[in-house]
Amino acid sequence: MRERNRISIRSVRASDIATLVHWGAQSPELWGSKVSKWYTARGLKRYLLVLQNDIFLVAEIGEKLVGMCHARYMHEWLYWENLFVDKGFRRRGVAEKLFKEMVKACKKKKGLREIGLQVRHDNTEAKRFYKKMGFRMGFLYFWMEKDLIRRKKV
Numbered sequence: 168m169r170e171r172n173r174i175s176i177r178s179v180r181a182s183d184i185a186t187l188v189h190w191g192a193q194s195p196e197l198w199g200s201k202v203s204k205w206y207t208a209r210g211l212k213r214y215l216l217v218l219q220n221d222i223f224l225v226a227e228i229g230e231k232l233v234g235m236c237h238a239r240y241m242h243e244w245l246y247w248e249n250l251f252v253d254k255g256f257r258r259r260g261v262a263e264k265l266f267k268e269m270v271k272a273c274k275k276k277k278g279l280r281e282i283g284l285q286v287r288h289d290n291t292e293a294k295r296f297y298k299k300m301g302f303r304m305g306f307l308y309f310w311m312e313k314d315l316i317r318r319k320k321v
C-alpha cells in the first residue's frame with residue numbers, strides 16, 4: 168500500500184518523449200503496428216505540443232517515469248488509445264492509478280459518457296486489467312491499415 172502511495176500522476180511533458188519512444192520499441196502497438204509506424208519520434212513530439220482533445224498522463228515513482236496512458240475525447244465518448252507500464256514496475260497498481268486519474272479528468276469534461284478501447288485478443292494481462300477496471304466486451308474485429316504515401320522499398 169505504501170508503495171502505491173508513491174505513484175504520482177501528471178500530464179505528459181516534452182521531456183518525456185525519449186522514454187515514450189523507448190517504450191514503443193518494447194511495445195510496437197504504442198506508436199505503430201507490426202508493419203506501420205504511426206508516429207516517428209519527431210511526429211510524436213509535434214503531437215504532444217498540440218494536444219487538444221487528449222488526456223495524456225504519465226506515472227512516476229520518485230523521479231522515474233514508469234507508465235503512461237493516452238485517450239482522446241470526442242464529444243460524448245472517450246477513446247482510450249494507449250496504456251503502458253514499464254516492465255519492472257508492473258503489478259504495483261501503476262495502470263490502475265493512471266486509469267483512476269483519467270476517469271477523474273473525464274469527469275471534469277462535460278458530456279463524456281463512455282470509454283472505449285481496443286485490446287489484442289491475445290493480450291491476456293491487459294484484458295484482465297480492463298476487466299478488473301469494469302470494462303465489458305464490445306466488438307471483436309480485425310485491425311486494417313493502408314499507406315497514404317508510397318513507401319520506399321528497402
Ligand SMILES: CC(C)(COP(=O)(O)OP(=O)(O)OC[C@H]1O[C@@H](n2cnc3c(N)ncnc32)[C@H](O)[C@@H]1OP(=O)(O)O)[C@@H](O)C(=O)NCCC(=O)NCCS
Nearest residue numbers: 250251252257258259260261262263286292293295296299
Ligand atoms: C496491462 C498493463 C498496462 C497493466 O499494468 P500494471 O501497472 O501492471 O497493472 P496494475 O498493477 O494496475 O494491475 C491492476 C489489476 O489488473 C490485473 N492485472 C494486471 N496485470 C495482470 C497480469 N499480468 N496478470 C493478471 N492480472 C493482471 C490484476 O487484477 C491487477 O490487480 P492485482 O495486482 O491486485 O491482482 C501492463 O501489463 C502493460 O503495460 N502491458 C504492456 C502494454 C499493454 O499491453 N498495454 C495495453 C494495450 S491495449
